[in-house]
Amino acid sequence: MTLTAAEVWSRLLDRAKTELPAHVVETWLIPLEPALYAGSQLTLTAPDQWSVEWNETKHSALLESYGPICIGEPVKIVLKVQQERITRQQMDLFVPQSGATITPPRRDNNVVLSVLSDRYTFSNFVVGRSNELATAAATSVASAPGKSYNPLFIHGATGLGKTHLMQAIAHEILTRSPNTRVMYISTEQFTNDVITSISRRSMPDFRRRYRESDLLLVDDVQFLGGKEATQEEFFHTFNAVYEAGRQIVLTSDRPPSEIQRLEARLVSRFEWGMVADVIQPDLEHRIAILREKSQAEHLEQTIPDDVLHFIADNVRANVRELEGAIIKLLAFASLKRRVVTVELAREALRDKLKANDDAPPRSSRHDRMRTVQQRVAAEWGVTIEGLQSKTRTKTLTVPRQVAMFLSRELLGMQLVEIGLAFGGRDHSTVIHSIDRVGEEMRSDTDFRSRVEKVRETLRREH
Secondary structure: OOOOHHHHHHHHHHHHHHHOOHHHHHHHHOOOEEEEEEOOEEEEEEOOHHHHHHHHHHOHHHHHHOHHHHOOOOOEEEEEEOHHHOOOOOOOOOOOOOOOOOOOOOOOOOOOOOOOOOOOOHHHOOOOOOOHHHHHHHHHHHHOOOOOOOOEEEEOOOOOOHHHHHHHHHHHHHHHOOOOOEEEEEHHHHHHHHHHHHHOOOHHHHHHHHHOOOEEEEEOHHHHOOOHHHHHHHHHHHHHHHHOOOEEEEEEOOOHHHOOOOOHHHHHHHOOOEEEEOOOOOHHHHHHHHHHHHHHOOOOOOOOHHHHHHHHHHOOOOHHHHHHHHHHHHHHHHHHOOOOOHHHHHHHOHHHHHHHHHOOOHHHHHHHHHHHHHHHHHHHOOOHHHHHOOOOOHHHHHHHHHHHHHHHHHHOOOHHHHHHHOOOOOHHHHHHHHHHHHHHHHHOHHHHHHHHHHHHHHHHHO
16 A cells, blocks of 8 residues: 555654644644655645744654654654745745734734843854753744744743743734734733722723733743732733734743642633743753844954853853853953953953852762763663663653653753753753653652652762
8 A cells, every 4th residue: 555645754753743742743743744655755844944944953863763663664754944945035934825914903002012022032042952952942933923832931040041942923913913012921910900900990901001902021930929919900911912912921930730829710821732842951052142232243253162162161041141251250340450361261260260160160060960871870770871772662762761860850950951961952841851751750650669768879989
């Protein structure tokens, strides 16, 4: 029996849904369309070149490995940009064929804004492994507000780019539709507005102002926790904007389910669309961020590349810390009237270097990671090399997921670091593994006992 391209793709996609996180499948695989299946080669078309390159890097090999299982023979995946989209801008990511942009009603006061920073655009945002998913979701929302992911909930620690992405969405939408009514506020502003409107008995004006927004952007929604009157108003504001088919974007320092004293109905609504995290950038990403900053400020001749590498290797907290290090270094060099060198950077940033010295050495943490892998491998009767390999058999997948889970729980390692230690897997795979182990521990007492046995062994050793 000869299968069509659609049938082959359907089988591969069904298999992928059982092994990959739902948000990965929805974001990267669902938009692909089968074009041709001939000579064991399946050609898929993607919305844009970015999607092609991402899927080639992250998913092609995995999809090809499903061939013998799903269709009884090897399959070669070829990805191309959809013909009708080749001439479109690359920011046009996962855009529906029609009705993708909002057409807001005309008003005398066309746009209502809090202050948007001109610096916070997509073109100024450096994409790396720590923020890939959030960036993809944000560009999708900017291209199709109210259609792709609504609401978009971006969470992560301070200084990692949540507000930058949120404002970039607003800039992009205003470029496409200048009449869009944008409301960008912090949760503190929203709370103060509620209090003021109640005291002045002007709640009808308050509700009209917020609920007529075409794009509602709210920063730091974790501060809604415990504020009953504010949560009540926010709930109805959210419903009004959402039910009108308009876009909502929220940021927080933690996922919705971890916001303390937040009503269940709000937690549920915040999780309706896409929940995407941003994490601390790895070394390569930090270097890229510093280079972007250097070029934007025309500092290429002032700050040598080896100094940027030195800063990236020693300042690891967040993007704001990196920018602060550059500013401090330049001020120090100006004060001392000296040329910027690694030695000068070491002198100028000695307080940051001391903070890093007080933290556990990088090599020490990686030694402990090796110990975690050894103990898990011994318990499940596999090898460390197997845990680090690309093999996806259940014999290796289960202990690999357990080792990732324990590395996160006991060592507090970054998702990217864990992924690199297990064959270069991306952070979404690590998240899926950690979640899977948690689910299995809740439902399988024998499995939980094995994990707890290894956990206690590791705790005694350290």
